[in-house]
Amino acid sequence: MNTNYIISKKTKRVFLSISVIGILLIALGFLFQNPESKNIWMSVLLNNLYFLFLSLFGVLFIALHKIAHSGWHVSLKRIPEALSTFLPYAAVLMFLLIFGMHDLYHWTHHDLHDPIIEGKSAYLNVPFFFIRMAVYFAGWIGLSYLLRKNSMSQDLSDDYKYHKQGKVLAALFMAFFAVSSSTMSWDWIMSVDPHWFSTLFGWYVFIGLFVSGIAAFILIIAFLKSQGHLEFVNKEHLHDLGKYLFGFSIFWMYLWFFQYMLIWYSHIPEETIYFAQRLNGFPVLFFTILVLNFLFPFLALMTRNAKRNIKWLAMVASVVLIGQWLNIYLMLSPGILGETAQIGFIEIGAACLYLGGFLWVIFNALSKKPLLCKNDPFLEESFHYET
Amino acid sequence: MRRYISAYFTDEEDLLRASKILMEKEISILDVLTPFPVHGLDKVLGLKESKLPTVGFIAGAIGTIFAFGFQTWAFVVDYPLFIGGKPHFAIPAFIPITFEVTVLFAAFAMVFAFLFRSKLGLGAKNKIHDERITDDRFVIIIDANESDEHFENVKNILEHEDAHDIQLKENQ
Amino acid sequence: MKKYWKSQQEKNESPEIKTVKHKPKGNLEQVLDIFEDGTVEAKSNRRDFLKLCGYSLAITTVLSSCENAVQKAIPYLNKPEEITPGIANYYASTYINGSDYASILVKTREGRPIKIEGNNLSPISNGACSARVQASVLSLYDSSRYQHPQIKQEKVSWDEFDKSVSDALEAQKGNQIALLTPTIFSPSTRKAIKLFTAKYPNIKWIQYDTQSASSILKAHKLCFGKEILPDYRFNKANLIVSFDADFLGTWINPAEYIKTYTDTRKLSGTSNKMSRHIQFESRMSLTGSNADERHTIKPSELNLLIAQLYNEILALKGLKKYNASESSQKIKELANDLFKQKSRSLVVSGSHDLNAQIIINAINYELENLDKTIRLDNPLQNHQAIDEDMDQLINDLVSGQVKGLICYHSNPVYNHHKGDQLKKAIEKLAFSLSIHEAPNETSSLMKFVAPDNHYLESWNDSEIKKNSFSLMQPAIHPLFDTRQFQASLLKWSDLETDYHKFIMKNWEETLFPTQTLYTSFKPYWEHTLQEGIFEIKNNSQAKSKFAQVDIQKAFDKLTQKPGTKNIELQVYETIALGNGTSANNPWLQEMPDPISKICWDNYLNISPKQAKEMELENGNMVKLNDKLELPVYILPGQAYNSVSIATGYGREICGKVGAEVGFNTSGFTQNGFSNVKLQKIEGQYDFAMTQTHHSMEGRAIVREANLDEYKKNPKAGNDHKHKYKNAGIYKEPEFPNHHWGLAIDLNACIGCGACTIACQAENNVPIVGKKEVIRAHEMSWIRIDRYFSGDENKPGVVFQPVMCQHCDNAPCENVCPVAATNHSSEGLNQMIYNRCIGTRYCGNNCPYKVRRFNWYDYTQADSIPNNLHDPAGLTSDLSRMVLNPDVTIRAKGVIEKCSMCVQRIQEGKLNAKLKGRKVKDGEIKTACQQTCPSGAILFGDLNDKSSELFKVTSSGRNYHLLEEIHTLPSVSYLTKIRNKKS
């Protein structure tokens, strides 16, 4: 069984051309859109977060299944591992925000005379913001590196101690992530609207992260399978991933709905203003997001066969990926750019540029190790996976 | 009067094997009775996928439309009240009940469909072949009306596949 | 409710009824017109039904409520001319209780007085009523009243009684007998008394007031040669200084003073003039709590301060000062300010010290306030008793010099500090006759009891102020076998006339000639009776002269009394109970004290500092003078080393409601103060407090500003911290026709609580009793929140009436599972009692906590038997007569709350409709608004751009309570403006 993956030249060309298209679109954007620095920084933040989330999903997926004693995922674990290799790049990109804070975060302005924002200054201040950022990345990168290392060590030895160590690392990551996922979403996304607050927000962002990660995961599997790899991934694995996509799309909708409904219901201005801005400024986008992230995957993946068909699954996953990108866009842009913001060349171009680079990093990482791990005590279970 | 063969097994693996061979030999199996669901047996016997999910989906969809429609009708058309300054057509507030009714309809429809299709229910008088079937016996029931030769043939196969006991029974 | 549905159907079935549509209709029929009204929603009967449910208040009576079947319904065989079932009649009358006075309208339904409203024509009470007046209607239906004449507790007929009394009086002809009454300011009564004492010259008439003003009377006698209570005109004063005079609460004639005081303090429209009020007192009184500047002093320090102030004013005028210790900076400043406001200031004092009152007179004289803010030509006629007369009487009774006592409407055994001696003396008397409405500590000692009528059953007249007359007329035939005092006097004087005719004759002789409008008496009389009041125009501009009094002597006496280190006790009367005459009135008992928010009790007020020293907490027991054990209440603003206690409680012989409530203060004088010993003892006492947290916690609940800030910016103190524009996800509701609303001027509201009792009477709000109030189960629909701020020894006080805010985005409506509370198309938050299942979810979700739940069966409207909780006996057939038939009584387990007097709104709309016009602004008044003595509450249509309400709510002072949570209340508040010296 050949489990090694080599990036073909064609693939490399595709990745490169995605980035080039991105650059071209950005150039067009500069020509026609007259972007302010705000627009540029907004795109940087948006794509930073989006691809960081995909990468974080990689670590999360492994950690989650490890502590749940899951067997079925083992044969697939190289892919999330590869996703997690993007984290250091994401860290560098996030730290670029040092130069864009003024454009992105209203609360960094000095002459506000806003008692509410002043009241938050113990938390919302630039130094602490970056200290927290450093802590998050240190934890994520460190633990994801250790988890990958642990996985490699298991490949070389059939000693179960690596299995046990892996569980400890996974538990540590889960604990760290449980807190940091919420705080990061407050820091980086919620504080864009510095008056607004919602306790559910962190979990809502988290579930978006999970859904987009699953979708990316499915797409990578579909791509690799189309290249003739991953023959050990059977329909049962796909079915489970399909169920994940299906189930978590519903869960995303559940959280979206309750956050919206509770605010709609109480109708307290300091909360409703968040949705009022989005509904008034972006009515189409507002509902498109619901369709792409919930209605479409829900209907498309309802039947058993839909979840077992790789092509169909990949198509749904692509839609969800677009939906989640738009979701983050709508969380950020009304706060940064106001209600008149539009998705134009700059936004799409920047996304393409990021996507090319991201794919390059991921597939590079995939090609460095065999696609199938060895010696994992649950590996055999994963092969014999059936309902 | 109907005759049939009851073949008793004590292990599901034997049962699966025997069923497979019987199916291959195109010997018609009337029924297989087991104390618990034996994994893969339905595939071996070539049973069609159950339509219960479809029933559930349709009933659920009816529930959705009914619940949402009813709330809308009651609040917008039949008796619009001013409540808390909210619009009469208060979509977010209608969702929870819509969801619950959907689940309720789907669940009940499926359960009734299951009972109806399986002829199960309060006071259903299905024949109990053997009291051990609900304990530890796996039974294949084969039509034995054709001929003695057929019976022998079947018996041989079954014995070969470790059948614990083979009986010829008659139906009143 | 059922009944009306039936008739609705019948109505639909019988077309001939429609033909008589334009005939004048009763209330009931008018209400039913909602079904017929074809203008807006003719098709939808159900919606109208709901409207009706919301207005269910307006239709269902106690007797035909859903829960109780109609037992008997006896139609009028011959309908009395003036009574139309379902339509209220109003009779102008007068409320007199001791020295309390109000010109009123009595609202009667089907012959029953059910509510008292103020008479707008009266210049004294100005259409307002105090809480006591509002509650007086309930006393009419008090089953503990004397129901027939008694001799030695034996029931007798009036004939027998009169004969026995006449015999007894004849027998006592040689002995001195006293007739004891409170101040009588009814000219006809005075005349009757004169006739009576003329027949029995051995009878000496003595007046006795529990709240005496004799020092003022005597001071005026000395200073101006007239023993009068002057006419204080607070509305003419720019600067008001009060030395311990609780003129908004209980001092002399508060009903009038509240009106005149608040007139100068309301900031309406363009006017931004406002008087300044400085109060010196030891107890935090209602007046003190409204002052712009309040100084806490011990009672004994009062005299010196008055003297010093006088000295400083003399100094400012360049006159010679008297010999007194150096005044504080504050007094100097005050003198300065007063001097600046010469002839536009007013200095009053509640002191019982004659010398203090002399100096006060001198101060006002020096400030040239006489004939400006104080007039002597229209003196008040109440509180005329002189303390010494009563002291003398008690001495004479004790010594046996006076051998008989006729006691009318006063209860000295209970409320005089020598009550114990008096009690023993009365027991020994050969002749004792009581003329009281209900048994009390004095009347129960007496041999003869001639039960008096309730004032709503009586004829009378009054002259509260010189030349200001009013008439009292019965609104109901006496409920019991009683006879009014004056009629008894006439009877015993052997005059064969009834008192009604007696009054008429008296008026014909004395008052009729003073006017020129009417040439014959009958129309004059009828007109006056209809209006209730009569004034003799008096354009005299008498210049008052200050007589030569020995100021030096008075001054020395004031300054010589050294301040003591002792704990000083003041006995005061509460707004609700006064001297305790109405102790059996549960409405007044359950009315929380404006300052302490405690009801059903009195207690010893001590200062926070003293409480700390003595390690006392609220409800700890103390012993006063080794005699009286009672709980303490730590009253912010009580002067250190002084304590105070309310009288009127601890009644022993009284109906079951008032008996044994609180503590008897007998033995402590009410006039002045006494030194006491205080000692902490074991025990903890539960107060029935309706508010237990006293700080606003820094929240913008009552918004206030000082006058100078307000002058610069009308929005001062009312700046919205964060207002979001276009924040709503859905549109704000709109109301096409009316949008009813209320505005409450926090500057005008003095916190007196009259509105709470008016609401109780109007809306049949049940009484729950002390135990239930302790459990925070009180039912009041409107409450007055009182917050303290700042230093607890010198606190600032604000009052805020809070009722249902009728939010357009009402949080309560959303959550009711059965839609029992919803919004009317006129912006009212309505409560449908018969739909309510009592989840209390609405109450939880109400940010104002104005919803009230029927925890028990308070009204006997519950379908389960034997579970009545009626501590005040208000479900007896007699007491139920007071219920307003336009308002449903509520069953156990349902929520109730302020309906913005929807029954009055409906009545106003129907009246307008009958006249074929729209409702006029100001035509409809809610019960709380109607009674408010300071006019702090304004009802109106927010949609009507020309309405007073619209003007007021568009002002910079207008704000909504908790507007940041976007409930869009229809009730709004106007900021409180203080006039502190900046």
Add this chain to the structure above:
Amino acid sequence: MYVSPIREPLIKGNKTYSQITKDIAAPIEGKPGKAWYMGISLSLSAMFLGLAMMGWTIWEGIGTWGLNRTIGWGWGITNFVWWVGIGHAGTFISAILLLFRQKWRTSINRSAEAMTIFAVLCAGLFPLIHMGRPLLAFFVFPYPNTRDLWVNFNSPLLWDVFAISTYLLVSLLFWYMGLIPDIGTMRDRVKSKAKKFIYGLLSFGWTGSVKHWQRHEKLSLILAGLAAPLVLSVHSIVSADFATSIIPGWHTTIFPPYFVAGAIFSGFAMVLTLLIVTRKVLNLENYITLAHIESMNKIIIATGSIVGIAYLTELFISWYSGVEYEQYAFLNRAAGPYWWAYAIMMTCNVISPQLLWFRKLRRNLVFTFILSIFINIGMWFERFVIIVTSLHRDYLPSSWSMYKPTLVEVGIFVGTLGLFFTCFLLFIRAFPVIAIAEVKTVVKSSGEKEIKNETL
């Protein structure tokens, strides 16, 4: 089906199918012991006490409770939410663990589902009797009436009516469908004619036919698929009772998922409380093994941590919000007059479950039992804290008040405990506590060797 050798066996003692049947049927076939009689008399007395108190409440009025004008809900709704929460473990185990293919659920799902139903029954009583007019409770149903009134579909309490009744019915269906094959087993085992008739009737004519099994499995799976979001929805809707309001401390968007996590947390605690005793008394240690206890403990620590994070999130955001009412509400929770309730909640729900990170403690029965009771107490106080401390000091300080329960309220709560345990005790005498047929499917799914000395 392949099972990794490092997995612990799900059923111990190398049981044959027949032995399984016999072991699980034993409690029904044998005579109840002293402990059972003591248990049932205790719970029956508690139940009757509760009934008496309920009667008193209905007769006299809600005034017999400690509520007041400020605090409209107290013990009643606290108990309601507590019981509903407990009622979440059963369906969670059966539905979500079924979807996630956690095989260990087979030993515990039956009793957990039964517990769910009993708990929901107890829960349902409270909204009923807390009403001022419980006799008119039928008003909450949208039935056609002479006045053509409908209910208020916007009210979370109405959503509750639908959610709780749907949940009860679907759980009942789910439970009963699972029971049918086992009732068949009982029918075929019992000797007495009467019992055979009853079990025969209740078994719906179950034969064990492969077609039945095929549909039965499909039905279970789809019902599980429906029940999973149902579980989420039910407690989310219960949380909406609070979260839709405008009361600080109630109105917070995290409530729905956090309530669900808390519900599962408390549900598992109650399952542990019951099963640790049940497995001992009914000799089912081979079926409900330490591995099961450990798995449940892992869910407890996971959900407990989620709840803990939610507490901290609420605290932080209340400060971050800059809204004075929010800030005060949470300050008041932690440091106000009810600080002790908050402290109990934090200790029992957040701090003590963290001990379960130690494998030794996860597998320690005594510790787990005590902890499970702690959690039950802690979760009760969580609801108490949310309801009472938020209400007693909300917007206008003038209305601030205190709440003290009366004996009537306590009695009703004790009564529902009695009802719950009565039902459970009757259940273990009437039906198999463990799903016999399902356990038989996993008896072979046991690993060959166990990895010892795990530290996590």
